[in-house]
Amino acid sequence: MTGLVASAGTAGASQVSDDCAYPDGCTTSSTTPDGSDDPTCGISAESAQAGTTVTVTVQNVPAGGTVRVLFDGDVVASGSNGTQGFRGDVSGTVELDFAVPAVAPGSYSLVAVGDSFTITCGSGDFAVLASGQTTGDDGDDGALAFTGSEILLMVLLALALLAVGAALVRRSRRSAYATS
Numbered sequence: 001m002t003g004l005v006a007s008a009g010t011a012g013a014s015q016v017s018d019d020c021a022y023p024d025g026c027t028t029s030s031t032t033p034d035g036s037d038d039p040t041c042g043i044s045a046e047s048a049q050a051g052t053t054v055t056v057t058v059q060n061v062p063a064g065g066t067v068r069v070l071f072d073g074d075v076v077a078s079g080s081n082g083t084q085g086f087r088g089d090v091s092g093t094v095e096l097d098f099a100v101p102a103v104a105p106g107s108y109s110l111v112a113v114g115d116s117f118t119i120t121c122g123s124g125d126f127a128v129l130a131s132g133q134t135t136g137d138d139g140d141d142g143a144l145a146f147t148g149s150e151i152l153l154m155v156l157l158a159l160a161l162l163a164v165g166a167a168l169v170r171r172s173r174r175s176a177y178a179t180s
Contacts, residue, residue: 039092041112041119047127050102056121058112061092065114069096071126072108076101105130 037060044055056069056077066080076098107125111118 039112039114039117039119041121043110043122043126046122046125047129048100049129049131049133050100052100053097054100054126055095055097056110056112057093057095058114058119058121059093061094061114062116063092065092065116067094067096068113069098069121070109070111070113071098071101072103074101100126100128103128105133 039058039060042057042059044057045052048054058067061067064080066078068075068078070076077096079094079096105128107127109124110121110126112121113119
């Protein structure tokens with residue numbers, strides 16, 4: 001699975017440790033007073049075009065817990081342990097798929113909400129891409145730059161000059177042949 005993982009505490013005191021000094025891309029882990037891990041949420045992609053299926057993976061969901069995935073405040077997927085279409089296991093890991101809504105390109109919040117927790121998925125900002133755009137990192141469409149445009153222009157100009165030169169040589173040879 002690619003994407004970032006974030007965690008949030010449940011109600012009650014918890015100890016939080018952050019092993020990363022970088023503001024982006026860090027994983028924060030926490031434990032509850034009884035030693036169990038708080039839920040964490042990861043996503044299969046941080047950006048996608050509308051209509052693309054994205055998988056949200058929530059770990060450490062309490063037994064029998066219900067999970068809803070909210071995209072910019074609207075429920076896009078939900079389920080609880082044992083329901084049709086809900087992938088869960090005894091370790092408390094659940095996966096929910098959703099189709100990216102048809103919204104304007106931009107950044108939107110993506111949150112998983114359980115019976116006793118609310119957690120941001122990934123980095124917290126899900127990027128909806130414009131049609132044809134393949135990445136949301138820096139506005140780059142993912143294609144390599146075409147750097148040969150000046151060279152192509154020069155080659156075409158050289159070919160045109162060669163053709164004109166050859167025509168002039170042919171013409172001068174005909175004139176020289178005709179006068180001799």
